[in-house]
Amino acid sequence: VVSRDSGAKKDTSDKIQTYFESAYNFAGIERLLVAGRLDRAFDVLLEFSPLFDQAVLIVNDAKYGGSGGWLATTSVHVNAPEIALHEIGHSFAGLADEYWAGEQFASERPNMTRERDPDRIVWKNWLGYKDVDIYPHSEDPTWFRPHQNCKMRVLNPEFCPVCTETIVKRIHALINPVTSHRPDSSDMVLTIIDSIAFAVEVVGPTPNTIHSIWKINDQMVSRNVFDFTLVAGEINDDLQDIDLSIVDTTLFIRDTVHQKMQTVVVSWQVQKEQFTAINDFNEFKGLRIYPNPASERLIVEIEGDETNSTSPKRIEVLGIRGQRVYNAKMWQNQHVIDMGKLKGGSYLLRISDDDKSSLLTIIKQ
Numbered sequence: 001v002v003s004r005d006s007g008a009k010k011d012t013s014d015k016i017q018t019y020f021e022s023a024y025n026f027a028g029i030e031r032l033l034v035a036g037r038l039d040r041a042f043d044v045l046l047e048f049s050p051l052f053d054q055a056v057l058i059v060n061d062a063k064y065g066g067s068g069g070w071l072a073t074t075s076v077h078v079n080a081p082e083i084a085l086h087e088i089g090h091s092f093a094g095l096a097d098e099y100w101a102g103e104q105f106a107s108e109r110p111n112m113t114r115e116r117d118p119d120r121i122v123w124k125n126w127l128g129y130k131d132v133d134i135y136p137h138s139e140d141p142t143w144f145r146p147h148q149n150c151k152m153r154v155l156n157p158e159f160c161p162v163c164t165e166t167i168v169k170r171i172h173a174l175i176n177p178v179t180s181h182r183p184d185s186s187d188m189v190l191t192i193i194d195s196i197a198f199a200v201e202v203v204g205p206t207p208n209t210i211h212s213i214w215k216i217n218d219q220m221v222s223r224n225v226f227d228f229t230l231v232a233g234e235i236n237d238d239l240q241d242i243d244l245s246i247v248d249t250t251l252f253i254r255d256t257v258h259q260k261m262q263t264v265v266v267s268w269q270v271q272k273e274q275f276t277a278i279n280d281f282n283e284f285k286g287l288r289i290y291p292n293p294a295s296e297r298l299i300v301e302i303e304g305d306e307t308n309s310t311s312p313k314r315i316e317v318l319g320i321r322g323q324r325v326y327n328a329k330m331w332q333n334q335h336v337i338d339m340g341k342l343k344g345g346s347y348l349l350r351i352s353d354d355d356k357s358s359l360l361t362i363i364k365q
């Protein structure tokens with residue numbers, strides 16, 4: 001969008017016209033620089049960046065000023081980058097000023113309170129760390145701030161630990177650290193034959209403080225890795241609950257309730273293949289099937305006298321519930337079964353002629 005003029009109105013008599021109608025002296029406070037047409041700013045964002053988490057309006061005016069609200073606002077004054085960070089502290093994290101901004105701005109916030117009891121104050125976890133304490137505002141000593149030298153009070157120092165924690169909590173609220181996981185069919189029971197490889201992709205800070213805990217049936221089996229292989233031989237026949245907990249263990253957070261709330265749990269259920277109660281049996285002495293497990297082709301061979309039969313043998317592949325998924329006649333002493341289209345799992349191979357039959361478990365890989 002284009003404005004007729006550059007800069008911002010300094011007072012109501014100023015003739016400067018801008019698209020967002022930016023003006024200083026909001027509510028009679030000279031440095032309060034606010035867009036008069038927040039609705040237009042919102043429309044521009046909806047059109048060009050509808051998924052925005054935080055927007056900053058930079059007003060093309062060199063005079064010192066800025067404001068919070070949902071749209072953090074700063075000018076192009078030499079201190080603008082610092083002002084922008086301070087205003088983002090308001091807009092993004094809901095922080096209060098730690099200087100005395102006036103009675104009308106005083107309210108209970110993560111970094112402003114009337115609570116003076118060190119056991120109950122909202123920043124009680126931080127008392128004594130990096131000069132965090134309960135400092136009264138001299139202008140109204142019934143209100144307290146956590147620090148004397150925080151970016152919410154003066155430009156250039158860092159955010160104090162209390163404000164930093166609040167900002168990190170806000171980031172946690174916006175971001176799911178797990179961007180993908182596999183197998184992704186977490187709402188059904190997975191069948192395990194030999195093993196299953198589980199893995200997640202995570203997004204985290206630098207250095208990465210995202211930690212993981214893998215549990216099988218509530219027992220921890222692995223931690224601080226993002227993949228895990230479950231081997232069939234290590235579990236019993238019961239349904240297995242596989243849970244992966246992902247949590248950011250950053251030292252910027254001391255709120256254990258928050259840590260618990262923002263823990264992401266990915267769950268799977270796994271069970272070993274449930275075989276039917278039929279025992280394999282084989283009446284063809286020269287029968288050989290290979291490879292088993294098979295992925296593409298399963299070869300059935302019968303050697304010796306049994307190939308001299310005048311009638312063909314029947315070959316069937318049955319699913320574990322008895323449904324027939326393959327049916328053919330075997331005229332020669334070797335037959336190839338195309339396994340390519342079958343789903344992975346166990347099947348029964350039935351071979352029969354007028355006199356004999358075999359029933360064998362085969363596995364499609």
Ligand SMILES: [Zn+2]
Pocket residue numbers: 098111146147150151152159160161162163164
């Ligand atoms: Zn602070």
